[in-house]
Amino acid sequence: MKRRQYLIGALSLAVAFVVFVIPFIFVFLNAAKTAAESATLDFSWPREWRFWQNLVEVVQARDYMLLLAYFNSTVITVGAIALMVVSGAMVGYLLQRRRTPWNRIIYGFVLAGLIIPPAVVPTIWLLQQIGLFKSITGMIFIQCAYGLGFTVLLYRAFIATIPRDLDEAAIIDGAKPWQVFFKVILPLLKPVTVTVIVVQSITIFNDFTHPLYYLPGAENVTVQLTLYNFQSQFVSQMNLLFMNILLVTVPPLIVFVFFNRQIVAGMTSGAVKG
Amino acid sequence: MARVVLNDIRKSFGAVEVIKGIDLTIEDGEFCVFVGPSGCGKSTLLRIISGLEEQTSGGIEIGGRDVSLAEPAERGIAMVFQSYALYPHLTVRENIGFGLSLARRPKAEIAAAVKKVAETLQLTPLLDRKPKALSGGQRQRVAIGRAIVRDPGVFLFDEPLSNLDAALRAQMRIELTELHAKLGATMIYVTHDQVEAMTMADKIVVLNGGRIEQVGTPMELYEHPATPFVAGFIGSPTMNLYEGKVARQMGCDTYGIRPEHLTLSSDEGRWQGRVRHVERLGADSIVHLDVPDLGPLVARTTGDARIAPGEALWARPQEGREFRYGAV
Ligand SMILES: Nc1ncnc2c1ncn2[C@@H]1O[C@H](COP(=O)(O)OP(=O)(O)OP(=O)(O)O)[C@@H](O)[C@H]1O
Ligand SMILES: [Mg+2]
Numbered sequence: 001m002k003r004r005q006y007l008i009g010a011l012s013l014a015v016a017f018v019v020f021v022i023p024f025i026f027v028f029l030n031a032a033k034t035a036a037e038s039a040t041l042d043f044s045w046p047r048e049w050r051f052w053q054n055l056v057e058v059v060q061a062r063d064y065m066l067l068l069a070y071f072n073s074t075v076i077t078v079g080a081i082a083l084m085v086v087s088g089a090m091v092g093y094l095l096q097r098r099r100t101p102w103n104r105i106i107y108g109f110v111l112a113g114l115i116i117p118p119a120v121v122p123t124i125w126l127l128q129q130i131g132l133f134k135s136i137t138g139m140i141f142i143q144c145a146y147g148l149g150f151t152v153l154l155y156r157a158f159i160a161t162i163p164r165d166l167d168e169a170a171i172i173d174g175a176k177p178w179q180v181f182f183k184v185i186l187p188l189l190k191p192v193t194v195t196v197i198v199v200q201s202i203t204i205f206n207d208f209t210h211p212l213y214y215l216p217g218a219e220n221v222t223v224q225l226t227l228y229n230f231q232s233q234f235v236s237q238m239n240l241l242f243m244n245i246l247l248v249t250v251p252p253l254i255v256f257v258f259f260n261r262q263i264v265a266g267m268t269s270g271a272v273k274g
Numbered sequence: 275m276a277r278v279v280l281n282d283i284r285k286s287f288g289a290v291e292v293i294k295g296i297d298l299t300i301e302d303g304e305f306c307v308f309v310g311p312s313g314c315g316k317s318t319l320l321r322i323i324s325g326l327e328e329q330t331s332g333g334i335e336i337g338g339r340d341v342s343l344a345e346p347a348e349r350g351i352a353m354v355f356q357s358y359a360l361y362p363h364l365t366v367r368e369n370i371g372f373g374l375s376l377a378r379r380p381k382a383e384i385a386a387a388v389k390k391v392a393e394t395l396q397l398t399p400l401l402d403r404k405p406k407a408l409s410g411g412q413r414q415r416v417a418i419g420r421a422i423v424r425d426p427g428v429f430l431f432d433e434p435l436s437n438l439d440a441a442l443r444a445q446m447r448i449e450l451t452e453l454h455a456k457l458g459a460t461m462i463y464v465t466h467d468q469v470e471a472m473t474m475a476d477k478i479v480v481l482n483g484g485r486i487e488q489v490g491t492p493m494e495l496y497e498h499p500a501t502p503f504v505a506g507f508i509g510s511p512t513m514n515l516y517e518g519k520v521a522r523q524m525g526c527d528t529y530g531i532r533p534e535h536l537t538l539s540s541d542e543g544r545w546q547g548r549v550r551h552v553e554r555l556g557a558d559s560i561v562h563l564d565v566p567d568l569g570p571l572v573a574r575t576t577g578d579a580r581i582a583p584g585e586a587l588w589a590r591p592q593e594g595r596e597f598r599y600g601a602v
Binding site: 163165166168169170171172173174175179183184187188 | 324326345346347351352353355357359360361362363372373376377420424
């Protein structure tokens with residue numbers, strides 16, 4: 001029995017190594033090569049280490065575009081998540097606690113948001129009508145909308161495990177409805193909030209397609225779109241491309257490494273307490 | 275000061291009427307206990323008084339003020355929940371001071387109030403703990419502290435002791451009674467445990483199916499239960515009650531005799547039966563008899579009585595202790 005568990009453990013580690021670590025090493029090695037050497041895309045040790053020079057070159061490319069992209073992506077991520085957490089928790093709270101005929105309709109919208117695939121062209125049309133196309137604000141709303149359905153469901157399930165007595169005790173203590181939410185309920189939602197923040201921030205920060213559709217324009221560039229800087233029809237600088245990949249994937253990775261315990265706790269805590 | 279008056283309170287959930295017209299006055303400073311079987315509407319009535327639930331019709335006055343439509347916080351009440359309902363993310367100190375800090379009282383005033391309450395309830399060493407680091411009894415005390423600090427005219431308790439073990443329950447019963455004497459506030463206490471009702475109440479309200487069966491002091495209810503329901507509910511072990519043919523032979527619809535009002539003897543009495551089972555409680559013994567033509571009969575006798583199962587015994591009701599309902 002022990003021996004079998006050991007084997008299974010070793011096997012899964014090996015698979016994880018092949019799937020996750022080898023590509024990363026490949027990216028890392030190629031990011032340190034010269035342009036000519038990296039063009040062959042070999043899995044080989046760099047003959048000449050140009051890690052630092054490549055890094056500087058990537059950061060400086062196109063007038064420090066990467067830094068602008070970091071800034072834009074961060075603004076979008078923070079904005080969208082702040083909006084998502086506050087509105088998701090509020091909607092989840094009302095859906096769970098209040099009994100009104102509206103609940104079914106709102107719940108229907110939440111599910112629709114989760115099930116129906118987003119349509120790009122009408123969304124762009126709508127953004128243009130309200131003057132938010134090609135703007136960071138518009139992008140924040142879009143990212144928030146994409147994640148909101150899942151967030152609401154997560155919060156609703158968790159709030160169902162918080163006894164209603166707590167709300168009532170606060171009401172008797174003189175809390176107004178918004179105080180019940182912000183002072184009693186919201187602090188108890190921390191595990192879910194951490195989960196939402198981490199999962200969504202990685203998704204939004206790493207998003208490639210949605211900024212591509214909804215946020216054209218050099219001044220609006222986001223981190224994933226900077227990859228285009230080094231791969232186009234005419235020039236390919238694989239070493240810089242790989243360096244760029246490295247720079248773009250590292251921040252989310254750090255977030256994940258630091259918060260991964262809380263994420264798992266938040267994902268399961270609603271389920272177990274029941 | 276904090277007299278509570280209920281005028282024809284009714285409450286329906288959808289089509290189901292749960293509270294069916296309650297008129298009741300609870301005097302200032304009284305310890306009033308609502309008892310009744312599960313589902314009779316005790317909690318609902320208490321929640322209507324607190325304002326957490328809105329009555330379908332009827333009026334509520336607290337301290338001479340009509341509060342029928344007032345917010346819970348404006349009624350001058352405090353409530354202790356069965357589940358304690360402590361805020362898990364706040365320390366004991368913050369739990370007790372929560373209401374005051376919502377009211378934006380000065381920090382020093384809150385600290386002083388919390389300190390005073392903590393001393394009353396011996397919570398001072400626990401002030402910086404979170405609720406999850408407390409025992410059940412300590413949590414209960416914090417919940418009571420949170421009520422006291424509001425300095426309410428009326429305390430509402432919904433089965434506050436039912437999550438505690440028997441020993442702690444007995445201790446908390448005494449503490450609550452002492453607290454009542456000390457604060458002199460009106461207290462309304464919901465329980466389905468008739469021991470709690472008998473030991474703590476100035477006034478017991480027996481509820482059944484959303485109606486009041488009887489209101490009175492514990493001894494009034496014990497000595498003069500107005501209905502067979504009250505007779506069966508108050509007193510432990512419960513009264514022997516007989517209906518139908520047996521009762522008609524004794525000239526009534528329902529006949530009742532308490533176990534402690536039966537005298538057992540080996541040679542004479544009204545009913546002869548066979549001992550089925552003897553419960554020895556130490557000071558007392560509870561004797562279960564099977565009486566032909568009557569049915570099971572429970573009698574209470576001294577702890578040292580030498581009675582064995584299978585023995586034949588006579589039981590005789592004591593003079594003036596029999597209850598006859600619907601007598602013709
Ligand atoms: N929110 C509600 N919706 C519908 N019915 C309810 C609601 N709350 C209570 N009831 C019903 O009202 C009746 C009285 O409930 P209540 O909680 O007051 O009983 P109780 O006397 O406190 O019982 P227990 O001793 O078990 O606590 C029950 O039949 C219950 O099913
Ligand atoms: Mg109840």
